[in-house]
Amino acid sequence: MSAEPMPTPLLTRSLAQGATDVPLIDEPIGAFFDAMVARQPEREALVSAHQQRRYSYLALQCEVNRLASALLGLGLVPGDRVGIWSHNNAEWVLMQLATAKVGLILVNINPAYRVAEVEYALNKVDCKALVTMASFKTSDYLAMLRELAPEWVHAQPGSLASVRLPHLQSVVWIDVAGQGDEQPGMQRFSDLLASGQPDDPRLSQVAATLKSTDPINIQFTSGTTGFPKGATLTHRNILNNGFFIGEAMRLSPDDRLCIPVPLYHCFGMVLGNLACLTHGATMVYPNDGFDALSVLQTVQNERCTGLHGVPTMFIAELDHPRFKEFDLSTLRTGIMAGSPCPTEVMKRVMTDMHLSQITIAYGMTETSPVSCQSSIDTPLDKRVSTVGLVQPHLEVKVIHPESGDIVAPGVSGELCTRGYSVMHGYWDDAPRTQEAIDAAGWMHTGDLATMDSSGYVNIVGRIKDMVIRGGENVYPREIEEFLYRHPAVQDVQVVGLPDKRYGEELCAWIVVRPGQTLTEDDIRSFCKGQIAHYKVPRYIRFVEGFPMTVTGKIQKFRIRDEMKNQLGLEEEKTA
Structure with missing residues (x-):
């Protein structure tokens, strides 16, 4: 184990370098995982308490290999993108390791995403397959997909085609084996897993072609302009x-x-x-x-x-x-x-x-x-x-x-x-x-x-006004771009305000188009089901214009200060 690097002598400028005594790992995730399994096959690797499931390292490897084989069976090849739209469960880590084993690029999709966001994410990276939860609390993931692709009701699993999701060929929903209604055009995760072979010779053949520098994961981050990157x-x-x-x-x-x-x-x-x-x-x-x-x-x-x-x-x-x-x-x-x-x-x-x-x-x-x-x-x-x-x-x-x-x-x-x-x-x-x-x-x-x-x-602090709400990074520009779509919105500015529960909450100042009317409920209804709940502004104000500099730059800090005064908010004292 390496000790924490202690820079000496004292720095004279703000530049620091980490220790290099422990070498970097220069192999793909699958090979490293297999080596760990070989060292301690019987140790417990995973406990999914809410699913009442346990896996030793060897058992986890067996299921990972089975799933990797099944994914190849869908016709996927190294470099293809495969989405995962789910909260935490054993299936998630199986997907993480199985995709890495055969060079598929796992695309993480936030479970809070709604129709417009998941459509963008899947199309941005040309996802060929998607593994999704069926539902979670008030989120019906299968219904959102059917809204995007009503054509699937007549499709066979593995041969999907739709206008709005042209690249997506397979959708797999995470089921409890033997429970739940069949979903036309979609495949159960339990059935997909059962179709794979842990000793599939293709796994080692593909593994031999992989490099540590190969892309293996895509995560969407909120952009300062438009949709996520x-x-x-x-x-x-x-x-x-x-x-x-x-x-x-x-x-x-x-x-x-x-x-x-x-x-x-x-x-x-x-x-x-x-x-x-x-x-x-x-x-x-x-x-x-x-x-x-x-x-x-x-x-x-x-x-x-x-x-x-x-x-x-x-x-x-x-x-x-x-x-x-x-x-x-x-x-x-x-x-x-x-x-x-x-x-x-x-x-x-x-x-x-x-x-x-x-x-x-x-x-x-x-x-x-x-x-x-x-x-x-x-x-x-x-x-x-x-x-x-x-x-x-x-x-x-x-x-x-x-x-x-x-x-x-x-x-x-x-x-x-x-x-x-x-x-x-x-x-x-x-x-x-x-x-x-x-x-x-x-x-x-x-x-x-x-x-x-x-x-x-x-x-x-943050240079570009990023808001952190409950641990989620939100860039105001993304919310502004979305609200601009509303036909009655002429202009909009979004800022973050201090909040004791979530760290920060979103506030939108909106200029309404002449001759139009809008209410706070109109804006919230427009957002519902289209953007994640944590991106929906809590505070909405309708204004005639925004504070600006003499050169025409909007002064967001003045919007923030005005709202803090109106609401009686104080900054949280944090380390």
Whole structure:
């Protein structure tokens, strides 16, 4: 295990490099997973508590190989894109590993997406197959797909065709074997899995052609203009990031990590699944979606040693009325990330939840995702006030946003990252890739940060007005682009406002077209079913115009200040 890098001597400018004593992994995910299975076949790999399913490493490998064979049986070939539209379950990690085994690119689709968003995502990357939940709470995924492709009612599985989803050939719905009505044109996941052969000779044939630098995953990130961008990640990107994340937590085969964060996001699939799989630890899913009580019950029942979450999750667990009933004494480590961590919450987590070795991680999807992380050895004052040090084999710097010069320690500027973790690029979007990654290979995060003379990084703001609501990154421009579609909307500006529950809430200022009328309910109805619930503005105001500079630039900070005054809002005090 590598010790946390301690930059010495003290830095004279905000540029830090990670340790390089532990080499990077230079093999595809499937090969690395098979080697781990060979070392510890009988150790428990996965517990899906809500599904009451358990897998040893060997059993997980068998099902992964069976699914990989079945996917090839659909006519898919390496490089094809396969979507997964689901909350957390065993099928999700089977898809993650099976696609990696045979070189298929897994496309993570947010379960909160609605019709317009899933249509965009599937078509942007030409998905040929989609695995989806049938429904979850109020979300009927199969109904949304049928709205997009009513032609499927007369189609045979594997031979789908539709006007709005022209590339999609196969849809597989995650079922409980033997239950649920048949879905015309779609295939049950249990039937797909049964069609595969764990010893299919094609698996080793395909594996021999794969490289660690091959793209293997696409994750959509909200863009500052238009719809989301597809950040494309390689085996090398996410496998190494998962490994070094686990190193900072000192994971071992004896650890059991509770993963209530979503798998469709890097937090779940990299900081959770791959951190475990690269250290022979056990992945534990407490539920399909977050529920504080099920997390507490699962940690106790499964004797978990690690727990992940965004600050709001930890707050919900700590404040649950039954919190004191549960024995959490087996916990020691985990990761808090996704939004700034309030110092008092961090202290409560470390004491009341026994997470004395919890770490803080910072990153973005485009960097696989973690660039900086505290470790179990990080001094308490640094652990509650910073996002730690640069990860191994990476560089981070803080630059002046306009000149590009590296700033002195303690001076705020834009944080940039360089190294193995930087994405392959945005799918089919060279201009925005070149805008994000400069000629020297630096990923420009758009986040404002400071670095102290010891290399500890603190995130102090966001350059491009990104809003973080409940751990979800939302760019106002995406919401504005959508609302512009409403025929009565002339102009719109969206900002984030402080919120005690979610960290931030969205507020829309709307200029209505002359001769038209609009109400708040009209706007919410327009959004419902078309964009994710967390993107629907909570506050809506109809205005005559926006505050502007003399050169015509809209001053969003004045919109934000006016709304804070109207609503009596105060900024949350966070580390």
